[in-house]
Amino acid sequence: MKRIILSTESGADLPKDLVEKHQIQVVPMHVIMDGKDYLDGKVSVEDVFQFYDRSKAIPSTAATNVHEYHDLFTNIRLKYPENIIIHIGYTSKASASFQSAVIAAEDFDDLYLIDTLNVTGGLGAVVMYAANLLEEEPEISHEYLIEKIYSIVPKTRLAFLPGSLDFLKAGGRVSNLAYIGGALLKIKPCIELKEGKLVSTRKYRGKMDSVAEKLMNDYFNEYDIDRKQLYLIYSIGLDERIKERLEEVSKENGFENVRWMQAGAMISTHAGPGGFGIAGIER
Template sequence: MKRIILTTESGADLPEELAKKYEIQVVPMHVIMGGKDYLDGSLPVQEIYSYYDRTQQIPSTTSTNTHEYHNFFTRINQDFADCTIVHIGYTSKASSSFHNAVLASEDFDNLYLIDALNVTGGLTAIVMYAAKLLEDEPSIEAEALVEKIKTSIPKARLAFIPGSLDFLKAGGRVSNFAYLGGTLLKLKPRIELVDGLLLSNKKYRGKMNKVSEKLMHDYFTEYNIDQEQLYLIYSVGLDEGIKERASAIAKDYGFKNIHWMQAGAVISTHSGPGGFGIAGIEV
């Protein structure tokens, strides 16, 4: 029986301890800042915010290219002889990364590709669902595992609130009218992944300490999330008191394993500092 190796992109923000525990291989995406190309994970997130403060410009992001994927899959085959690779990718509707993985896959006959239609904590939730399946059923065949992973994709729920509208405005993701309205009324958009696309479907009014609690209560009311795993996401700058309160709320709702995830450089170019999010999979 061939060993199954799970892979994903850095845009999953998969916590390092989970990647190590389950030997999940992560390929970096890219951040372009000041004319230089940085691999996601090699650049401290705070430098992105400092760059914006200096220039009023946000860095751009680019996908993992076909050559990088080819090298990535080749290395895995060298490190894990006679393995099967199951790659769970960043939503194809927000990046060309998955398409590039498809192109690279033509040279490999032991590779399965899954478009997770999700990012950050939502993508991590799907990857960890797969890791738990492998842990519970180590003899599962790759085809059966892939089919089970695919059933989890429409059940993955990610919702987050940017810490500031400045990054969304600078990146052209909100109009000046919406930006001014949101700033004056102190409105914060709730953003979710719907069919692989980032959409704002609700707005909250107030400071992040209150808004984050409201998001959590709404999230748990709207979605019947599996209580075995919950992922709470923060971007650098989120108050520690908010994190402590969020953990307490999650425990009050009966969640057994609560994992905090820091938004990496790719995600932080979209969410800005002080953001908060939540992700899990419905039962």
């Protein structure tokens, strides 16, 4: 029986221990600063924030290209002969990365691509769903595994609060007027994935400690998330006391397992320092 290998992009923000445990193959996306191209995962989040502090400009990002996907799939075949590759990808509605994978995949057999229509912890939740199912049922057919993954894609919910309006303003994602009003009123927009697109769905007012808890409560009220697993995402700078409280709230709401994911350099260019997100799969 052919072995099933899972792959994804660095934009899934999967912790290294989970990548190693499940032998998930991760291809990097790109962060560009001062005209230099850095691989996401090789450049630190601290470098991204220091670049902004110096220049007051956020780095740009770029998708994984066709050549990189071709190398990824070739290396998987060399490392794991006689395998089936299932690539679980970053939303095609917010990046050209998935289309690059589609083009590269034309040269390979037994290679299947799934557009999760999600990013960071939402994408990571889908990858981990597949990895855990594969661990529980090692003899599972690739057809059934793909069917199961597709079934939870529309039920995967991600919401996050950018840590800094400065990053949204510098990236052209909010107007100067909205930035000034938001800063004065301490307003934080909630960003969710709707049909693969990043959409501001509501606004919260206050400090991150209270706002993050409000987001969690709204999220739990709106979505019937499977209590077996919850993913919490943070960008560097989120206060440890806030993280502890959010984990307590998760446990109070009946979640058996809560896993923190740190936003990598690419995602942090959008979230800014001190950001918070939550991801899970509806029952």
